[in-house]
Amino acid sequence: MFDHLSNSLQKTFKNLRGYGKLSEKNVTDALREIRLALLEADVHFQVVKDFIRQVKEKALGQEVLASVSPGQQFTKCVQDELTELLGRDHKAFDLSANPTMIMMLGLHGAGKTTTTGKLAAKFSRAGRKVLLVACDIRRPAAVEQLNVLAGQVGVDVVNPNPGESVPELGMRARDRAMTQGYNLVIFDTGGRFQVDDELVRELEELRDMVNPQNTVLVVDAAMGQESVNVAQTFHERVNLTGLILTKLDGDARGGAALSIQSVVGVPIHLVGVGEKTEDLEDFHPDRLASRILGMGDVVTLVEKAQDMVDETSMAKMEKQLLKGDLNFEDMLSQMQQMKKLGPIDKLMEMMPGMPQVSAEERQRMADQGKVQSRRFEAIILSMTPKERRKPHVINAKRKQRIARGAGTRVKDVNDLIKQFNQAKKMTKKLKKQQKKLLRFSK
Ligand SMILES: Nc1nc2c(ncn2[C@@H]2O[C@H](COP(=O)(O)OP(=O)(O)OP(=O)(O)O)[C@@H](O)[C@H]2O)c(=O)[nH]1
Ligand SMILES: [Mg+2]
Known part of the structure; x- marks a missing residue:
């Protein structure tokens, strides 16, 4: 819903970040752009007026103009005011009475x-x-x-x-x-x-x-x-x-x-x-x-995951990941858990940087992702249990059989194995980092 507004605001901020120092004119220009973006988004004119006044007061104060990265400080000002405008804190229902x-x-x-x-x-x-x-x-x-x-x-x-x-x-x-x-x-x-x-x-x-x-x-x-x-x-x-x-x-x-x-x-x-x-x-x-x-909104994303994904398989996965020996069975169950989180394009909206991508582009990426994950799932399902648990046994002959079974090409099997190897490398890195952390905390 906020795609257009989001894009305009980000453009304004990006321009500001180019400056090592901000002048009063830079701030005034940026505020004019923000004002327009808010009005275009159909925000009540009085609300826009108050908002711009608040940001201006703060932005022209010492903190922003004199700071090391004024562009970022300015963005923070706008973020704080926007949060304030939306009501500052989450307010739940009054659930104190029973019933x-x-x-x-x-x-x-x-x-x-x-x-x-x-x-x-x-x-x-x-x-x-x-x-x-x-x-x-x-x-x-x-x-x-x-x-x-x-x-x-x-x-x-x-x-x-x-x-x-x-x-x-x-x-x-x-x-x-x-x-x-x-x-x-x-x-x-x-x-x-x-x-x-x-x-x-x-x-x-x-x-x-x-x-x-x-x-x-x-x-x-x-x-x-x-x-x-x-x-x-x-x-x-x-x-x-x-x-x-x-x-x-x-x-x-x-x-x-x-x-x-x-x-x-x-x-x-x-x-x-x-x-x-x-x-x-x-x-x-x-x-x-x-x-x-x-x-982005990583907190909501994580909460959603906690709400929808079942805990035991998550715990199992975490253990597996930290052990550092990922196999195709883990990958399959990970893909199945992901599906429970709902449509990928909606999730993407919550990831940092993603709101900059247009809604159509997100939809296209999501569709592509869906096709690929369906293909990967079919490939894994076409492996024997041994191949799933011990991926290194998969040789050229086995690849041909797997591809035939999944109705795809050997190239797709290779793509999957490539992704799998990357994920495995990541988990090894994670494991090393965890060991380091443990050493530090001792
Ligand atoms: N996309 C979308 N549709 C919604 C949402 N909430 C409700 N709808 C749709 O809006 C339509 C009306 O919803 P209702 O819940 O029947 O509305 P209502 O207020 O009970 O309407 P009345 O009983 O006629 O007064 C339905 O088609 C819902 O599916 C939402 O968050 N997103
Ligand atoms: Mg109704």
């Missing part, structure tokens, strides 16, 4: 129901007993949609009875949560095309009945400026505690994500980055800032 109540609100199609399913998955993975409540009583399809999601995730749902009002349903769900030991109750409310009195009244009645600790607005980030207005109106009328931005995977310009926190004044808890249940990420202002500035 905790979360009420989801938002316009039609914002992603309330989908996000309710994602939250149910996230919190049940974390060991909470989750109950969902289908409060969209006007649309039978909405109730059905929530039940399908709940079924996939494996959590319970309270459905509306005929003739029951939303507050009555809310009350019944709350009682059930209390008596049956649920820790977390999520109310999926119905949407509207706009914020009107009837919607506000319905939400207020439900809120007053269940007293949620979290009143969360789900906002479609692809709506740009409009989504900021919507959030402001909701906040004025029903008092929000937090926001969830959805569809951050789209190609909209991202201005909403950058303005909404500072305009509305409530934190963004989470962001939706796709339609699937696992496409939900904690919102960390510092990580997004560094992603936008092209520095």
Whole structure:
């Protein structure tokens, strides 16, 4: 979503790094470019104005102009301000009550129901007993949609009875949560095309009945400026505690994500980055800032790996790697674990330097990578167990047989072996480094 903004900002920084010393004019010019980039990304004009003023104050102060690498210092200034703009720290839901109540609100199609399913998955993975409540009583399809999601995730749902009002349903769900030991109750409310009195009244009645600790607005980030207005109106009328931005995977310009926190004044808890249940990420202002500035988001990448990849095979792999004798079985299981992390192009977005590569290019690289890893997998599967465990036995004759079995050419087998040897060299290096570290720590 931030591709364009990210590219413009990085271009500006790159130009600045060329200077050994920065003049006031250099800074002013750079700020003008940043201002334009932010406006182009559809960031609220007042937000842009304040942002530029803040960066200017800091940048023209002693630290930047007089520093050894002023270009880098300037980049750091922008990064700090961007983090500040996005809300500084990650703010989680208030989960202190038992049961905790979360009420989801938002316009039609914002992603309330989908996000309710994602939250149910996230919190049940974390060991909470989750109950969902289908409060969209006007649309039978909405109730059905929530039940399908709940079924996939494996959590319970309270459905509306005929003739029951939303507050009555809310009350019944709350009682059930209390008596049956649920820790977390999520109310999926119905949407509207706009914020009107009837919607506000319905939400207020439900809120007053269940007293949620979290009143969360789900906002479609692809709506740009409009989504900021919507959030402001909701906040004025029903008092929000937090926001969830959805569809951050789209190609909209991202201005909403950058303005909404500072305009509305409530934190963004989470962001939706796709339609699937696992496409939900904690919102960390510092990580997004560094992603936008092209520095990648390694922390999220590692967390994702920890969340999705199973620990025992990781531990086994680590041990194998440190032993320094990698074989094709390890390589195969590594490839299979990688697949669990999701589409490669999405992962690439989080790697340092990668945001500079355009989305299409990333997609192309990912497709190429997929074809190659599928081919490599077929080749390894076509080896005998002995060949997999003792790669050095693979001679020219065996290569021919393996290639035939995998439906590829000998050249592909050679490519795989070349990659394998490189990986093996790496693991040997790692092993040496680890020994050194151990010696130092003694
Ligand atoms: N790409 C993408 N699509 C999303 C995301 N979140 C939701 N969607 C899609 O947005 C559409 C609407 O989502 P819903 O969850 O049904 O929206 P809702 O707010 O419940 O809508 P109503 O019940 O009509 O008020 C669906 O097609 C979802 O798959 C996201 O983070 N990324
Ligand atoms: Mg819905």
